[in-house]
Amino acid sequence: MSASLPGSRELPASRYDLNTYWGRVRQSAEISDPRMLFVSSSGLENAKRLVSAYKQGQIQSMTPELWHAKKVVDSTLHPDTGEPVFLPFRMSCFVLSNLVVTAGMLTPGLKTTGTLLWQIANQSLNVAINSANANKSTPLSLSSMAKSYCMAVSASCSVALGLNALVPRLKNITPNTRLILSRLVPFAAVSSASALNVFLMRGEEIRQGIDVYPVLSEEEKKKREITGEPVESLGKSKKAATLAVGETAISRVLNATPIMVLPPLILVRLEKMHWLKTRPRLVLPVNLGLILTTSLFALPLALGAFPQRETISADSLEPEFWGRGGQDGKVEFNRGM
Structure with missing residues (x-):
């Protein structure tokens, strides 16, 4: 997914409200859109370049073309590895x-x-x-x-x-x-x-166990955009x-x-x-x-029943995570699909 591409600036998670069920359904419909199977390797590389340009501050705002590029990337690349999921096993297939x-x-x-x-x-x-x-x-x-x-x-x-x-x-x-x-x-x-x-x-x-990360505030996100420090x-x-x-x-x-x-x-x-x-x-x-x-x-x-990027309280996890959460004491992790 887009999180695995170079650049310290984060893209919006979705054009839809992922805090609602129907927002997640619409986002899932984009990831599982069978039309994404027809995107060529050059189309994927172009989408990755556009997303990276935004993350590196070369593009200042989300455009229809950039939203489509994000859709291509999110439906093709694995969020942990940044590598394309083998085509027959993608959600779009x-x-x-x-x-x-x-x-x-x-x-x-x-x-x-x-x-x-x-x-x-x-x-x-x-x-x-x-x-x-x-x-x-x-x-x-x-x-x-x-x-x-x-x-x-x-x-x-x-x-x-x-x-x-x-x-x-x-x-x-x-x-x-x-x-x-x-x-x-x-x-x-x-x-x-x-x-x-x-x-x-x-x-x-x-x-x-799986890796969990602190939820960043908007100020922390902007700071990391400047320093390039990874989470x-x-x-x-x-x-x-x-x-x-x-x-x-x-x-x-x-x-x-x-x-x-x-x-x-x-x-x-x-x-x-x-x-x-x-x-x-x-x-x-x-x-x-x-x-x-x-x-x-x-x-x-x-797919929309649960968020793919799950956010929960750090205090609901093992004791070593208590009090170590980010914004509002929350942590996040990739649920998988």
Whole structure:
């Protein structure tokens, strides 16, 4: 993100009010905008030059062109490393990356092999996305990543296969209710495994802590613009890491809920209509269209649930941080996405 580029002057965090939910939703919609995937490497370099020029005082005010440059940078670069996130795992590619996998999991009438393969594919994608967008101040080792991946795959497959076996055995329910429950099995598997996946893939953050920084006042920001002095970390906090990982896990479930619930329920209703009964080849494109439409709206709504740059009281962390906060006794940290 823009914070990783050279220059001591900070850009405005957003053109929207990030203290409100809808402000964060609009900001998340910019970061997850699929159009950012079409920005070329030269376009990214130009955006980085514009942002750096502002941070170094060569551009005095925010312009539409500079806001667009910030959008390109924020949707492409990792806030901790300043390096581009691998393209398939960026939030701007999240909807497209998940489209095929989600459609596969929601395919009606999947057998055991199909269920296993699609759950494995989904958890593999989740591992890659969670790893690419995690807080990088405490990286996860390859061995820990492999163990976490195996546990997440085992959990999702166990839930999916267990519920698939349970639903047909349910008594005293109508065939229509049984059909709906069978279509919702992927939701239960994905929701539980998505939350577990985040905790497993970012468990090292909870065990070691993540960097926290004092919140600067406007006077301190202006002073640092002149001196060029960087903001030093106050240390690593395990409580901040637990909050960051927990909020990210909740946002993953919030994102999965409408995507895994609405399309299958709508499709059940549409499959009873004459026009779709007589055109079975349209089931797949209709399903893809429902998933894509739901995903485009659900992702920013879920990402906006919590701020990406979290601000909390230093006194709510470990004792070594008490009284060391910045403005109003607050500290901040990168939650990850």
